Amino acid sequence: MSGVDARETSWDVRLSVLAGGALGTAGRAALLWGMPPSAGGWPWATFAVNLAGAALLGWLVAGEHWRGERSRAFLTHGLCGALTTFSAFQLEVVSLAEAGHASVAVAYLATSVLLGLLLASAASALRRGFTGRRGARAAPS
Amino acid sequence: MSSAGVVSWFGLIVLGALGALARVEIDRAVSARVKSALPLGILAVNGSGALLAGFATGLALAPWLLAGAGVGLLGGYTTFSTWMTGAQRLAADGRRLLAMVNVLVPVFGGLALTVLGLLVGRGLAGG
Numbered sequence: 001m002s003g004v005d006a007r008e009t010s011w012d013v014r015l016s017v018l019a020g021g022a023l024g025t026a027g028r029a030a031l032l033w034g035m036p037p038s039a040g041g042w043p044w045a046t047f048a049v050n051l052a053g054a055a056l057l058g059w060l061v062a063g064e065h066w067r068g069e070r071s072r073a074f075l076t077h078g079l080c081g082a083l084t085t086f087s088a089f090q091l092e093v094v095s096l097a098e099a100g101h102a103s104v105a106v107a108y109l110a111t112s113v114l115l116g117l118l119l120a121s122a123a124s125a126l127r128r129g130f131t132g133r134r135g136a137r138a139a140p141s
Numbered sequence: 142m143s144s145a146g147v148v149s150w151f152g153l154i155v156l157g158a159l160g161a162l163a164r165v166e167i168d169r170a171v172s173a174r175v176k177s178a179l180p181l182g183i184l185a186v187n188g189s190g191a192l193l194a195g196f197a198t199g200l201a202l203a204p205w206l207l208a209g210a211g212v213g214l215l216g217g218y219t220t221f222s223t224w225m226t227g228a229q230r231l232a233a234d235g236r237r238l239l240a241m242v243n244v245l246v247p248v249f250g251g252l253a254l255t256v257l258g259l260l261v262g263r264g265l266a267g268g
Binding site: 014017018019020021022024025026028029032050053054056057058061073076077078080081082083084085086087088089090091093094109112113116117119120121124 | 150153154155156157158159160161162164165187190191193194195198211212213215216217218219220221222223224225226228229230232233244247248251252254255256259
């Protein structure tokens with residue numbers, strides 16, 4: 001989601017992004033520390049944080065009742081944004097391919113993206129179901 | 142945990158937080174200047190982050206410096222979750238072609254930029 005609006009430029013919102021970003025980075029670094037990547041192996045830590053973050057963000061952005069800009073910035077731009085990573089994901093794909101594990105690289109790339117989309121969609125649908133809102137898909141008119 | 146361990150965790154977390162703030166600022170700046178149905182701000186953030194991550198890795202920096210740049214700063218700067226929900230939202234709005242573009246362009250563009258960064262970094266490190 002781009003669409004950062006004008007209210008998100010104030011300093012309290014920036015501090016919320018910093019705090020959420022710190023928490024997200026800590027979570028990602030802790031998982032990397034606990035599940036260090038092995039040569040030619042599946043990058044489980046990045047895989048896990050990216051999928052968890054996609055599901056959590058799908059859930060969050062589908063909710064229509066935000067408690068305020070600060071908690072929104074903390075959770076979405078901060079926590080989910082920093083918990084997940086694109087640069088390490090791409091680097092892992094390239095490293096796997098370069099080390100001769102092309103099939104692992106392709107499988108990792110494809111499952112990350114497909115499961116990420118699936119989880120974001122499922123979490124979003126689940127949230128809309130809970131809040132009783134009509135899904136965006138149900139509006140052909 | 143050793144004191145060096147505490148310092149490096151603290152450093153990672155601070156860098157990740159700064160990366161997250163940089164993402165929000167750059168996303169906002171790009172989205173304000175270029176109007177598009179595609180989330181171009183996040184595309185720019187992830188593309189530039191992939192290039193820089195490749196570059197830092199290619200330079201063969203000291204491990205602590207590479208962790209600070211890659212896991213900390215660029216890890217917090219780039220994002221997977223916002224990319225996924227951006228594509229999901231386009232698809233849910235019925236803009237399937239744009240959703241597909243928003244998935245495939247970052248995948249192939251990101252890989253190309255990562256490789257480019259790696260090659261440039263290695264060239265500088267080796268030359």
